[in-house]
Amino acid sequence: MPQPAAHIPAVPESGTRRIYELALTLDDPLMLVVGEPDDAVPEHVREAARAAWSRDDTDYAPNGGIPALRRAIVEKLARENGFEADVDQVWVTVGGTQAIAQALTIALGAGDEVLVPDPGYTTFTMYPRSIGAVPVPYPLRAEDGFVPRLPQLERLVTERTRAIIVNSPSNPLGVVFDEATLEELVAFAARHDLWIVSDEVYEHFTWSGPHVSVAAVAARTGDQERVLSVFSTSKSHAMTGARVGWLVTPPGFGGTMRALQEATIACVATPDQHAAVAALTGGDAHIRAARDRYRAHIELAAALLDARGFRYHRPEGAFYLWIDVSHASEGDVAGWAQRFLLEARVAVAPGTAFGRAGEGWIRICLAAAPEVVRTAIERLPSPRHEPAGARE
Structure with missing residues (x-):
């Protein structure tokens, strides 16, 4: 029997999808x-x-x-993101997932x-492995506010x-990099002649x-020509x-991108594109309403966690909370998250799904209904320390 290419076994599974798909087999998990x-x-x-389907606008679109x-x-980038693109x-x-893949390709x-x-x-780790990179x-450490430090980055650069991938607002941490941090990262990339893949899919949710x-x-x-920018309608x-x-490339990549698109997807479904238009x-009424809702959920969750003495990172963006459960997970947060799902019927993402530094942490999504957020946090095992100074 033919074997997969040598680099394929190095592609890690998604730790979040493992919990998600297990949860789908259960009755009414949170x-x-x-x-x-x-x-x-x-x-x-x-x-x-619906209108696109009704008029049978289902032919191939341009790549x-x-x-x-x-x-x-293009108009949105100029209006909301402050840069011009053709x-x-x-x-x-x-x-956004395919946009990341195309950028890394x-x-x-x-x-x-x-x-x-x-x-x-x-995906930041999974996709490079899938192409042999x-x-x-x-x-990103709690003691640094989960902001990258240039001396650490410099030590990692090789020939x-x-x-470098930059994600602000970040998933899973909810960190938003300020302008000074981004200037440092751009200068770092220029110094080493690196591409910057900028994942900005949570751009509308900053706190x-x-x-x-x-x-x-x-x-x-x-230095704009070294930046590959990733956006999406999924969260907004x-x-x-x-x-x-969508992926925004520097000028001059038309032929390359047409070939990459044709080789992978040809084009996105036409009715979906009309929906995105x-x-x-x-207008932004839906986004504003979502912002208000998520902000309220953050306040609710923070109050519950503070009252119970949890250590957590209060997000500056996105709609996640990064919570320390090391008192319960005992060095295997992935295994603990699976047991927690089966026993408490609460599906959370283990921190190690996002890298080794996530051991002992979980990510919870606050875009759920408030009663779901409240019940889920109430089911978390209580920390052993006193409820004081818990927040990062």
Whole structure:
């Protein structure tokens, strides 16, 4: 029997999906394991998709996306993200996940290294392994506020390093990098001639300051051409299953991207693209309502955790909480999360799904209904320390 390519066994499984799919086999678990907004897609967005199906607008689209969507994205980038892009720099993808994959395909070859946040989104590690590249974790530590430190980054650079992934607002930590931090990271990448893959899919949800796009920072120093920016409608418009994202490349990658798109997906489903046009051009009332809801959920969860003495990181962005359960997990948070699901019927993401630095921590999604958040936190095993000074 033929065997898989030698590098395939090195592709790790998703620790969040393992818990999620186990939870789906149970009756009525509390689902806080994946980043799934617990609200409906806006009606005008659903209507745009229905209308496309009704008029049988289901033919192949251009590799880069339908013109109306690419134009809407260009306008959105200028309006909300503070940088200019041409239509030929915008490539509509199957969610932010494929945009990350395309960015890393551009940046990496077999054996090349990419600096990835630890803890960080699972795909940052999984995809490089799938193409024979090497993810090199850079630590994000609680004592540093989960912000990268340049001396640590410098020690990780080798002659094989080709890129660094920057994720702000971050999944799973909810950290938002300020402008000064982003300037340091851009300068670091320029010093070592690295690509920057900037994952900004949680851009609309920041709690302590504005979102700043890496490309906007890089443009001021003439380094925008090293930035590959990733965006999505999944979180902002609850369109996780519609799978519409986009990658913004530097100028001059049209031929390369047409080939990559054709070789992988050809194009994103046309009705889904019409839905995304409606999402980007139909106002931000849905986003504002979601922001208010998630902010309230953060306050609720923080009060419950403070009252019980948990150590946790209060998010500056996104809609997750990063909670220390090391008092219960005893060095195996992945195993503990599975037992917790089976015994307490609560699905949470083990911290090690996001890297070794996540041992002893869990991520919970606060985009669920408030009663689900409350009940889930009440079922967490109490910490052994007193409820004082718990917050990071």
